[in-house]
Each structure stands twice: as C-alpha cells, then as structure tokens.
C-alpha cells in the first residue's frame with residue numbers, strides 16, 4: 541500500500557487544487573491531505589475560509605482518502621504520524637525538494653518528495669478568484685445610484 545501526502549491552504553477551491561490532488565493520488569494507493577492551520581498562513585493574506593471549513597471541503601473530494609489539519613507548531617509531526625512513502629509539492633509551493641528531503645531524513649522520515657505540475661487557467665488560483673470577486677462586486681456597488 542503506497543501512501544501519498546499532499547499539503548496546502550485550499551482557501552477557495554478551484555480546478556488547480558483538483559489537478560494537484562488527482563495527480564498526487566495517482567502516485568499511490570492512498571492520499572492523505574494536510575490542511576494548513578490559519579495561524580501558519582503568513583506568506584500571503586489570511587485565508588477567507590476558516591481552517592475547519594477548508595478541511596471539510598478537502599475531505600469531501602473524490603481523490604482524498606483522509607485529511608487532517610496540520611500541526612500549529614511542528615510541520616513534521618503529522619508526517620511522522622502518517623509515515624507516507626511520497627510527499628507531493630504543488631507547482632507554486634515555496635519548498636525546495638532537496639532541503640525538504642534532507643529535513644525529513646534528519647527526522648528519520650523516509651519519504652520521496654515529488655513536485656506536481658501546474659494547471660494553467662485564469663481562475664485556477666484562490667487569490668485570483670478573490671480579486672475577481674472584489675472587482676466585480678465593487679464595480680456594482682459604485683454604479684449604484686443610491
């Protein structure tokens with residue numbers, strides 16, 4: 541049984557997330573997803589959707605066998621519990637494959653790190669969906685005569 545782990549914030553779901561999860565699942569027999577904690581999303585604006593709701597959505601997706609919230613302090617703790625054969629990185633995740641592999645080995649985790657390709661479509665990005673919502677709804681509000 542080959543176990544794969546995928547990770548991410550998954551704020552507002554889109555086809556890029558589905559591509560990442562489907563491709564990750566294809567690498568093994570079982571896909572576990574670690575959803576980033578609200579407190580750990582510091583590299584971009586805070587997620588619109590709270591962590592429990594992001595987790596619920598991910599759990600409901602077809603390629604996903606199991607999902608959990610990440611650890612607030614130690615990103616390797618859930619990995620130690622799951623003991624995956626493969627950890628996938630999305631095309632725009634800011635982790636270096638080699639450095640991550642080394643850090644995993646230092647923690648005694650024997651997992652291969654695999655980078656998944658990107659899915660390129662204008663709305664295959666949570667932040668671009670947010671930008672579009674702001675642009676479309678703000679325009680409506682401004683043109684309202686009242």
Ligand SMILES: Cc1cc2nc3c(=O)[nH]c(=O)nc-3n(C[C@H](O)[C@H](O)[C@H](O)COP(=O)(O)O)c2cc1C
Pocket residue numbers: 547548549550574575576577578580581609610611612614615616617618619627630632633634635
């Ligand atoms: C191997 C691995 C384990 C992770 N474990 C956790 C974790 O336990 N808790 C957490 O909040 N984020 C964890 N993350 C980080 C997030 O899931 C996510 O990848 C990171 O916040 C970048 O987010 P984005 O690519 O979705 O923007 C982990 C990432 C990787 C690569």
Ligand SMILES: Nc1ncnc2c1ncn2[C@@H]1O[C@H](COP(=O)(O)OP(=O)(O)OP(=O)(O)O)[C@@H](O)[C@H]1O
Pocket residue numbers: 547548549550551555556557559560584629630631632633657658659660661664665666667668
């Ligand atoms: N268009 C895409 N194609 C393939 N993988 C993607 C795509 N968008 C996101 N992913 C992957 O899905 C996982 C979760 O991504 P994340 O929640 O950061 O979404 P995002 O749309 O990239 O967010 P943002 O636009 O706010 O940066 C990450 O591993 C990421 O690389």
